[in-house]
Amino acid sequence: MSRGVSARLARARTDRGKAARRGAADPVKALMHRHRELCERAVDPLEIAAGLEAHGVTDRTAARFRHRDVFALAEEMYARVPRGDDDIGTTAFGRPSDVRGQDLPEVPAGWALFSLLPGLVCAAAVAGLALGTGSTRVAVALGGALAVAVALRIALRYGPLRAPTHPTSATRAWVCWLLAYALLGDGLLKGAVAGGADGPGGLWEPAVAAVLALALAVAPATWCARLFAVRARGRLGASRGLDEFASSVRPLLLGVVVLFLAVLAPLLAVSDALLGASGGGWGGGSGGASALVGAGALGALLLLARLLGVYGFTRSPALLLGAAGAAELAALALVFVGRLPGCDAVAAPVAAAVEAWGPGAVPAAACGAAALTLLVHAARTLTLASAHAGPGESP
Incomplete structure (x- = not known):
């Protein structure tokens, strides 16, 4: 009796040893089953490589699977998915799938028109401000701000700038603070440095032209985001390796940002010229070239932050938006603290910058530094194939 039990135990150990050796001899098969959903939806080896990269598989990990890099490992995994005539529409795991896949993230029809809404609504509000007087302007300003916020929400929610x-x-x-500073901050800072009244009435000169240009720039920002998504997705399929893909997308990202700034710059200049010539002292930007540079830096910062959010990278944009806003807030605080007895030296750096370059130097420096940092970060993250492998998926 005990001899029979011992024999069965020995056979079980032998079977387990053979199974373990078979599993060890084919580690790629185990990896395929571990990432079976990735293999099911993949339409090319690079998409599998991107998915493996997103799951933390590196070239060193691929070496343990007897491959020189992640792309070579992905090529074997892709090649081992059955694709015979009898297997069309069926994955390697026996599940139905669409072998064509999806090439691009879906966006609702009419997204290009939605992107025009913020600029049109803001232009209508500015026209209402020009025609209104006294308390009517206040009502128009509040109603216009609410309408622009609703239009902006629609444009971001139903377009290529929609974040997951x-x-x-x-x-x-x-x-909201950065936009409020773009509207009121330069006039407030200029008046504070000049030693104006403590009350708000004599301090700020709303820079409506900058806000109007930023609202109008929502449309080119949306189109640039769509252009980046289309071109990057196309290069994902055309590239033969992760490094080649990153090298091809990096200049694309830089080109999209430059294109956006090339459209934003004339919008700022034209809005400043038109509203400045309209009179009234409230519409034009009296801060000069530095005010336009500051508004342009803010536009670049908002574009990069939103573009990173579209692909699921939200932590760095949140930190840098906060850093830029805190820098602007600190500049204002230092000026007002410097008006206390014996605290002149505290406000000296900000006052010197405003006197030399105008009040727009503060947002230009704060938002410009944050935008440049985000651009460097985006050049490292948005050039990863894993950021573009699955439409609508967060890395």
Whole structure:
């Protein structure tokens, strides 16, 4: 009796040893089953490589599977998926799938028209401000701000700039602060440095032209985001390796940002010229070239932050938006603290910058530095194949 039990145990150990050796002899098969959903939807080896990269598989990991790099490993995994005539529409795991896949993230029809809404609504509000007087202007300003916010929400929600996750309340708060500073900050800072009255009435000169140009720039920002998505997705299929893909997307990203700035710059100049010539002292930007540079830096910062959010990278944009907003807030605080007895030296750096380059130097420096940092970060993250492998998926 005990001899029979011993024999069965010995056979079981032998079977387990053979199974273990078979599994060890074919580690790629185990990896395919571990990432079976990735293999099911993949339409090319690079998409599998991108997915493996997103899951933390590196070239060193691929060496353990007897491959020189992640792309070579992905090529074997892709090649081992059955694709005979009898297997069309069926994955290697026996499940139906669309072998064509999806080439691009889907966006609702009419997204190009939605992107025009913020600029059109803001232009209508500015026209209402020009025609209104006294308390009517206040009502028009509040109603226009609410209408622009609704239009902006529609443009972002139903277009290529739609993010898979909603921004945090802190991110929204910093964006609102940056836009509020673009409208009121330069006039407030200029008056404070000049030693104006403590009350708000004599301090700020709303830079409506900058806000109008930024609202109009939502449309080119949306189109640039779509252009980046289309071209990057096309290069994902055409590239033969992860390094080749990154090298081809990096100049594309830089070109998209430059294209956006090339459209934003004339929008700022034309809005400043038209509203400045309209009179009234409230529409034009009296801050000079530095004010236009500051508004342009803010536009670049908002574009990069939103573009990173579209592909699921939200932490760095939130941090840098907060850093830029905090820098602007600190500049204002230093000027007002410097008006206290014996604290003149505290406000000296900000006052010197404003006197030399105008009040727009503060947002130009704060938003420009944040935008440049985000651009460097985007050049490292948005050039990863894993950021573009699955439409609508977060890396």
